[in-house]
Structures are given as structure tokens and as C-alpha cells.
């Protein structure tokens with residue numbers, strides 16, 4: 787089967803693909819694992835952040851920042867997954883002070899298209915402007931307020947890259963890649 791080349795947006799290749807990492811770590815689960823107990827997103831994020839805190843100078847605020855970033859990516863991967871054939875993969879690699887976090891989920895064509903549009907806009911527009919205009923139009927009860935990623939970009943030193951890979955017409959693998967220099971956290 788011929789697969790289409792993925793669409794890559796943002797700083798996905800900030801770290802060259804062939805650079806050997808100093809350490810690596812992988813997790814895989816189903817969206818249902820998280821939706822059954824939402825607290826698991828936070829637990830997983832805390833665990834992963836704690837695991838990496840031993841690679842560099844341990845500081846409570848660095849671990850918290852890392853956990854916040856990972857938690858947002860896990861929540862998104864869970865919320866926007868296809869229920870059927872949904873798998874979520876988390877892969878972390880570190881290169882000295884640089885930490886690369888990949889979170890992959892499987893989404894429908896509609897969700898893929900709207901996310902692709904959203905991230906293309908993030909690249910072009912000022913994050914602060916987008917953040918405040920989204921905040922103004924937000925309803926209090928929204929669970930999909932569209933603020934999570936903008937908040938991360940606004941408040942944390944994180945570079946994002948995105949990969950969109952079509953598997954079939956309504957099945958798309960989305961990888962959100964966060965690259966963080968832990969010195970800057």
C-alpha cells in the first residue's frame with residue numbers, strides 16, 4: 787500500500803531525525819484507558835516528568851512545568867482520538883538538555899483538517915493575540931476551549947512541531963511534538 791507523505795508543520799525537525807538520543811522512553815495506551823479515569827492523564831504526566839527529573843538538576847518547578855505540558859498533550863490526544871482504532875503513543879527522547887516529547891493519536895478526517903488549519907494559523911499569527919481573542923469568545927462550560935496549546939506557547943519555552951499522516955480516508959495519525967530545553971524551564 788502506498789502511503790502519502792506526512793504533512794509536517796512547525797519545528798518538527800528541530801532535532802535531526804538521525805541524531806542518536808541519550809535516552810528514550812515509550813508508552814502506549816487506548817483513549818478509553820484515559821476516558822475511564824481522566825485522572826490518569828495527570829498521573830501519567832507526573833510520572834513521566836518525575837522520571838526525567840533525574841536526567842538533569844531536579845527542581846520542583848521544572849517538574850511541574852514539564853508535567854503541565856505533557857498533561858495537555860495527553861488530554862488532547864485522548865479528547866480528539868477516534869474511539870475505534872484509537873491508540874495513543876507517547877515517546878520521549880532526550881539529547882543533553884533537550885527533551886523531545888512525541889504524542890501520537892488517531893483522528894477522523896474532520897478533526898485532522900481542523901487541527902491542521904489551527905496549527906497553520908498558530909505559525910502565522912501572534913500567539914498572544916490568538917490567545918486573548920479565543921479567551922474573549924470562550925463559554926465557561928467549554929471543555930474544548932481551544933486555549934490549551936496557545937497557553938503552553940504563551941507561557942512555556944516550548945517548540946512545537948506537528949505531523950499529519952493519512953492512513954486511509956477517515957483515519958489520520960497526528961503527532962504533536964514538543965521540544966523543550968529543560969535549562970529554560
Ligand SMILES: Nc1ncnc2c1ncn2[C@@H]1O[C@H](COP(=O)(O)OP(=O)(O)OP(=O)(O)O)[C@@H](O)[C@H]1O
Pocket residue numbers: 862863865866867891893897898900901904929930931932933934935936960962
Ligand atoms: N491531538 C490532537 N488531535 C486532533 N486534534 C487536536 C489535537 N490537539 C488539539 N487538536 C485540535 O486543536 C484545537 C486546539 O487544541 P487546544 O488544546 O488548544 O484546545 P482544547 O483542547 O480544545 O481546549 P483546552 O485545551 O483549552 O481545554 C482543539 O480544539 C482540537 O480541534
Ligand SMILES: [Mg+2]
Pocket residue numbers: 858861862933934935
Ligand atoms: Mg487542550
